[in-house]
Amino acid sequence: MRIPCPLCGPRDRREFTYYGSDDYLNRPAPDAGAGPWDDHLHLRANPAGETHDLWYHEAGCAQWLRVHRNTVSHEIYGAALVAGLKGGAQ
Amino acid sequence: MRVAGKGLIEREKPVSFTFDGRTYAGFKGDTVASALLAARVRVVGRSFKYHRPRGVLTAGSEEPNALIEVVGAKNQTPNVRATVQEVFEGLVTRSQNRMGSLRWDLLAVNDLMAPFFSAGFYYKTFMWPRAFWEKVYEPAIRRAAGLGSLSGRHDEGHYEKAFAFCDLLVIGAGPTGLIAALTAARAGADVILADEDSRMGGRLLSNGETVDGQPGPDWVAAVLAELSSLPNVRLMPRTTVSGAYDGGIYGALERVGLHKPARPDLPREAFWRITARRAILASGALERPIAFPMNDRPGIMMAGAVQSYLNRYGVASGKRVTLFANNDGARAVARDLMAAGVQVAAILDSRANASAVENCPVYLGARITDTSGRHGLRLIEGHHAGGAFKLETDCLAMSGGWNPTLHLTCHMGGRPRWSEELAAFVPMEGAVPGLVAAGAANGTFTTHGCLAAGHAVAEAALADLGLSPAKVALPRAEGLPYVVEPLWAVEGKGRAWLDFANDVTTKDVKLAAQEGYASVEHMKRYTTQGMAPDQGKNSNMGALAVLADATGRAIPETGITTFRPPYVPVSVAALGAGGRGMGFAPQRFLTSDQASRDRGAPMIEAGLWYRPSYFPKPGEATWRVSCDREVAMVRGAVGVADVSTLGKIDIQGRDAARFLDLVYTNTFSTLPVGRVRYGLMLREDGFVMDDGTTARLGENHFLMTTTTAAAGQVMRHLDFVHQTHCADWDVRFISVTEAWAQFAVAGPKSRALLNAVLDQPVQDFPFMACGAVQLGGVTARLFRISFSGEQGYEIAVPTRYGESLFRDLVAKAETMGGGPYGMEALNVLRVEKGFITHAEIHGRTTAFDIGMEKMVSPKKDCIGKAMAARPALVGPERQQLVGLKIATGTPPCSGAHLFTVGDKVGREESQGYITSFAHSDLMGACLGLGFLKNGRARHGEIIRIVDHLRGLDLTAEVCDPVFHDKDGEKLRA
């Protein structure tokens, strides 16, 4: 598997550390209550098909990527820097 | 026997090798199988279950019968295909899976039991009495099962991993692959041409056909000569592409040294990872057997293999050969044999309407119904359109048609498509992105068709790659159509084998269907068909057809089992090359490593690092003596320890303090410049991730330390928090763990020691201060922190000065009654002081559990704060950190459980457990840290400690985890 890092180009999967669904990007407010936090950390749509999930280019540019890929075919459609997506948040 | 004038072997290079202790002659270019056939050795193996004598069936890696052991000086290699193993001078081989000699295998008694050893019989018996399964039945089964054997000794062979990238990977160097490689190579593409065989050319080396009017092998040689002259081509013979993986990655096994005498510098095998932008699967086709009664006798072979042995190896597989086929291909085999002077008894064509014109008897509509000859075929019987036949013959060459070798197209979930015309499965298009099957692998069974297809797919690949094609003229070749009429099984009295290797017969498949194991997966699993070393290459199609027939379904509707990588079995050593010994994981060494080893310190693994365990002095008999001395040295004078393994992260920016406030539970924005603060970090789920100190080196500059174990995790976490939650903040950080060597200098004489090495003595440097100091003209960083409970400092210098500073500190310490201390002493010191490590913050610990809930600032948000408030993460039901005073002399008992005195010792009664243990001279006791239910409310209680595993049952007093210097007077001294 090769991940198209926006900074480094296509690199072997071994350089990356996987985290999970991009649900992790949407951190609830501290006082949002149990439901939103449960959604954020635990509950998952877990699709069989297209998904967006988070990979860390640990042995590369140290950027977190949001990767658009397919959990059934393992096809990778693209990847974007998380920092670019979230710049300006908070 | 050898046939004069035939074959591509190098007759001028004779070699001798042994099989089962006898020496045989062969030639360079022979395989063990061809050389044994030349010597008329018929029985080369024993079958898995019935231990029936078996001979060579095929001439390739799909061989199910001729599996042998290759014996080396220290090791043997089991389950080697005699059809692949090339002979070389001094090669030693032997047969396997036998009790006694190959010819008189005692386990052949199993063959007599065959009526009772039907498919799945073991699921129905061996259940009584219960204890007999493990004690009697299973050991007997295990002894009889298995094929070859391992030596039990370490594999000392040399193996390698290799990596390659190319524009086009061509898999298979038969006509399709050669023309494809040539087409792409001339256009300038980076081409890798990989072929499993020792010699490239595929069937052109065996089938006696001509290309452009030249003998096939000559045309092959010319193409190879051109390819090897091109700088953009890599030819990889003896290389089996074993698997197709995501992203255009292919695994491939190269047999680098298996065809030569062993040499220490010569890898036996190399496992390649090839990343290809495009790939062409030109892997050819595999001929399939016919399941007729008693079809497993030595001498019954595949027709194409008989042709290979004749044309490529110059070997006649029998004196009087019979052919049995359902297609025209076998006719060429018969003609080649006759032309070479080998007698052909008859051609048995299962088709009623085929041509009967040959220079030998031809029986149409023929079926073989019985054979005889226990150690080698003697006689076949059957019937044909014109009546019965009985033929004396010592070799039967059979052909049930051909299956495209499409396995790689299934490795990513592709399902092959059934072709009625070919009576075979053909590859699904696009099943592996970037890979196209062509030629015989795609169901094109003529040389002409293969050349045309290879050329066409290469041109298509060039277009994909953006390269313009160069001119390649399509050579002339034969193009007779392939006509097959399916014949899967012949009814008869005897057993008809489908899976030779696993001894699965048509009856077994029918029994599976009869018992309801009717799905193809059930049949496979119930009968074990297709699970032998050949992975069903010889048997899948036949078994599927028999199952379809038994269940009244069509073949495509019955389905197909999944081909999984590897295409051929790959050794653990090749796949794991580099892992042997120290190669398994990187080794990280401290700058003080050599200095520590020079002092005799045993180095122990701490993650990837090596750290000194203790520094023995002459006369110290055990580690405990050294450890106790080192502890006393730190408490009484001064000790030096290398603490560089701790993670160090340099954090800078206008929002650095704000960022630390987010990742730590406590506040760092209030930390003055020049001060250090202990910080606690939670995971977002509210449990403790890590702890450590962070120093404020400047207004917008911090240095964070992490534990050794969590350094990588914390770095990943900080990057995540920053990039995800506050990418717009002005903060940047980088790991500087390896940029600084850092040493703890601890003990009442620590300041004196420091002053002995610093350019300017330390003045007014209070507890938790930090700052730059000069040392021999080098700027160092000094931190007034302590993990021992004594007055202590940590001094950090750029890594290149680490070793000399360590040696200097230790030498000067020794003049003051101090010296170096290791991990054992460090552990005792920190237990005495109640400092925690990852033994305590083991991932299920909350800030509440370790008494640090007050460090979670109520004034701000932080990572983990919301989830730490979940009801189950706080409260008296939680097990909380406590100290335990245990009688001196107690053996270590970390991992023991705690019970309320008087309670039963059970799962629900367990009140907690011990995480750390130390013998403390200072306290005159053994000390434990541990977790105890509602432990902070139970100080003073006598608690029971039970360690079933170490046979300990004792009591201890629960107390505060800080045993030594509770008020921290020494720290601040």
Next chain:
Amino acid sequence: MRYSGFKVFTEGLFGNSGWKPAWRDPAPKAEYDILIIGGGGHGLATAYYLAKNHGLRNIAVLEKGYLGGGNVGRNTTIVRANYFLPGNSEFYSHSLKLWEKLEGELNYNVMHSQRGQLILAHSDGQRDALARRGNAIVNQGDDAELWSLDQVRDFAPYLDFEQTRFPIYGGLMQRRAGTARHDAVAWGYARGADRLGVDLIQNCEVTGIDIENGRVTGVQTTRGAIKARKVGMVVAGRSSQVAAMAGMRLPIESHVLQAFVTEGLKPVIDSVISFGMGHFYISQSDKGGLVFGGDLDFYASYAARGNLPMLEHVMEAAMTLMPMIGRAKILRGWGGIMDMTPDGSPIIDKAPVEGLFVDAGWNYGGFKATPASGWCMAHLMATGEPHEVARRFRLDRFRTGHVLDEEGTGSQHNLH
């Protein structure tokens, strides 16, 4: 038809023509009392115990493919009861006790073999953690022994004790752990359930769950609608998709776990051995293949196949720990789809929809759990109350924090 050695003998004499189908192949009825979605090991065991323990009869198991086609047919066959945390400890203990009687119970030889499992420790810290776990196992009433280096050396002299990257300090042995023949477990439960009247319906994919007024009323399938009062979802590997039909989002992420088997070899490894510093565990099957596995490929996946990084990592671990097996050849590898939960422990609970039940989240420990999972799921579905040994496997435990995190790796699905 009762299986026995005598029966095998007499059938053998008469050409094995008298063997009857192991189970019927019924068409689905329009209505059942209870439907179990999923004909894997856990689903079949649930149906079996519903009939056997609770006397229920009008039950169907709906399987979209063939019986036992999921993870029960693609695992490394290890059976053990060596958990640390209350909640897991008693559950797997119960399961192991059921395993020990399973052949007799099912009249089917599942080849449960208590060959022992040795988990190796490679540091003082690991040894102490194993001691903590071993003491919990003994507290529970199961067996565990903490072995010294010398004991390990005597038991498995073929391990590399000299050059290996992470030296062996000792290990934790559980003698009652072992292996079983995975397919046979599914087939044994299937045959047992069928004999008690359960309809096993293959090639019947559930496409919808019918809910009226917050109550389940039946399911839609590729073979028509089927009504039922209670429906159990026992579809590890596909839990999220089936749960979504009932409007639920589960705390599950699917991951692929690879396993590998070598060609058949004469006996060399007698028990299960687990490496503590890399992702590697191994046993040898009765057929002679070395069966081993590693860790997840680590990315969410529904493809029942893996990639080279984990495969090579596992083999590298084999070479540093057990270089004797270097010349064994990997015959095939496969991947199973794991329901990974945020704490690594499973779920056996009522769904928010009345009459709907969830058995899911087995991470990679599902095979050994098969008997107890079936037993406890049947108990829950029949009585409406959780079974005592499965009462902590609640759906809401992540919300409340009552997590069962054996590894201590936190709420990241792929780290358990």
